[in-house]
Amino acid sequence: MAEKEFEGHNHMLKNLGIDIGAHDQLMQGLQPMFREVFLSQKNRPKAMSYFDFRMSEIHGCRIRELSEHKEKGGKVIGAFCLYVPEEIVLAAGGMMVGLCAGADIGGPEAEQYLPRNICPLIRSSLGMKLSRLCPYFELADLVVGETTCDGKKKAWEIFQDLIPLHVMHLPAMKGTKAQELWLEEMIKFKEKVEEITGNEIDAAGLKEAIARVNRRRAILKRLNETRKISPTPISGKDALLVTQLGFSDDIEQFLEGAETLRQELEQRVRNSQGAIDAAMPRLMVSGCPMVLPNWKIHHIVETNGGAVVCEEACTGQRYFRDPVEESDGKLDNQLRVLSDRYLKLDCACFTPNDDRINNIIDLAQQYRVDGVIYNILQFCTTYAVEFYRVEKALKGIGVPVLRVETDYSQEDIGPLTNRLEAFLEMIRKTH
Numbered sequence: 435m436a437e438k439e440f441e442g443h444n445h446m447l448k449n450l451g452i453d454i455g456a457h458d459q460l461m462q463g464l465q466p467m468f469r470e471v472f473l474s475q476k477n478r479p480k481a482m483s484y485f486d487f488r489m490s491e492i493h494g495c496r497i498r499e500l501s502e503h504k505e506k507g508g509k510v511i512g513a514f515c516l517y518v519p520e521e522i523v524l525a526a527g528g529m530m531v532g533l534c535a536g537a538d539i540g541g542p543e544a545e546q547y548l549p550r551n552i553c554p555l556i557r558s559s560l561g562m563k564l565s566r567l568c569p570y571f572e573l574a575d576l577v578v579g580e581t582t583c584d585g586k587k588k589a590w591e592i593f594q595d596l597i598p599l600h601v602m603h604l605p606a607m608k609g610t611k612a613q614e615l616w617l618e619e620m621i622k623f624k625e626k627v628e629e630i631t632g633n634e635i636d637a638a639g640l641k642e643a644i645a646r647v648n649r650r651r652a653i654l655k656r657l658n659e660t661r662k663i664s665p666t667p668i669s670g671k672d673a674l675l676v677t678q679l680g681f682s683d684d685i686e687q688f689l690e691g692a693e694t695l696r697q698e699l700e701q702r703v704r705n706s707q708g709a710i711d712a713a714m715p716r717l718m719v720s721g722c723p724m725v726l727p728n729w730k731i732h733h734i735v736e737t738n739g740g741a742v743v744c745e746e747a748c749t750g751q752r753y754f755r756d757p758v759e760e761s762d763g764k765l766d767n768q769l770r771v772l773s774d775r776y777l778k779l780d781c782a783c784f785t786p787n788d789d790r791i792n793n794i795i796d797l798a799q800q801y802r803v804d805g806v807i808y809n810i811l812q813f814c815t816t817y818a819v820e821f822y823r824v825e826k827a828l829k830g831i832g833v834p835v836l837r838v839e840t841d842y843s844q845e846d847i848g849p850l851t852n853r854l855e856a857f858l859e860m861i862r863k864t865h
């Protein structure tokens with residue numbers, strides 16, 4: 435990036451209240467990490483250059499685009515979870531961004547409020563805000579929380595003193611009563627968004643917004659289909675990066691970049707051109723979300739002779755698997771369809787959660803995986819306990835699974851690498 439441009443970005447970030455010194459340090463740490471994890475890969479699709487660029491500008495151009503949207507009177511709404519319907523925000527002329535917290539940042543600040551034994555995603559979310567390092571947080575006119583796990587549920591009580599917050603109350607089980615409750619939450623959210631944006635949502639606007647978000651889901655789904663083929667035409671790291679960026683990037687630009695990548699990947703499949711050798715064990719990573727810039731498990735696997743070909747996670751299949759039905763109906767009906775689709779998501783916070791178990795089996799078979807890495811963020815009880823049923827189901831179809839528990843620090847890289855290497859070795863011997 436040109437020096438002048440960099441200074442311009444810093445000026446913009448300073449105006450948002452970002453701690454520039456600490457932010458520079460963060461970016462200086464991120465750049466070599468990105469080079470090591472991504473740019474050092476061989477056989478990368480050329481079309482990844484769009485995503486490399488957007489990643490390099492994640493606190494630059496993208497922030498400028500959102501700021502310009504705000505200067506024209508638009509609003510920005512931040513969310514942490516897949517249960518928050520972006521379609522409602524778009525239908526009211528707003529923009530939604532994922533408030534990703536995948537880095538080991540702001541721990542000491544967050545620990546003034548939170549216990550030490552809390553999931554790194556929650557700690558980092560609060561840490562980002564308290565240490566004034568996330569421009570997305572500072573741009574958000576409203577942040578939306580949800581009552582998924584206990585940690586988040588209670589953390590919103592702290593967040594509400596720091597930011598304008600709206601909480602969506604998610605039922606813990608599915609069924610007719612839950613659908614009614616969730617529809618009520620959807621309507622309350624719509625009203626809140628209308629209040630913040632000053633724009634009323636109508637059926638035509640919601641229909642268009644549903645179609646836009648579906649287009650992003652569809653391209654991600656199609657890109658990921660190519661990973662079913664051996665050799666996989668794209669590394670797991672690159673595929674994960676594309677999905678992660680989908681949470682913050684401008685939809686239209688993202689669609690263009692992803693379409694170019696789709697064409698290249700499908701051509702690679704026709705030419706049997708792999709990003710990773712076909713002889714490498716094919717793995718699925720299942721479990722907690724891996725939000726930017728968390729690439730830890732994928733990086734270890736792919737630098738130790740494995741290929742990640744599928745993510746059963748919110749930063750993966752759960753995000754793009756199911757479109758929202760597009761109907762011409764009245765607004766009431768559209769909201770119900772939207773609400774039912776979102777309630778179908780199979781996060782581990784539900785009980786019982788048969789859908790997730792069935793989906794994992796289905797994905798393991800479709801992507802012809804040789805093994806599954808079950809990824810738990812430290813202290814995430816819901817995903818940790820659900821491992822019991824996942825392991826049982828995978829054993830039933832003869833797919834080995836390794837449970838790993840990790841956080842965002844670099845401290846466990848050594849032991850984690852040893853365990854993943856041993857798992858890959860075991861797979862190689864038995865296949």
Ligand code: SF4
Pocket residue numbers: 514515516517582583722723748779781782783
């Ligand atoms: S894992 Fe559950 S709580 Fe976390 S982002 Fe996904 S749906 Fe939301």
Ligand code: SF4
Pocket residue numbers: 553554555556582583584585586722723811813814815816817
């Ligand atoms: S990873 Fe687990 S503990 Fe952390 S926010 Fe998500 S569901 Fe909650």
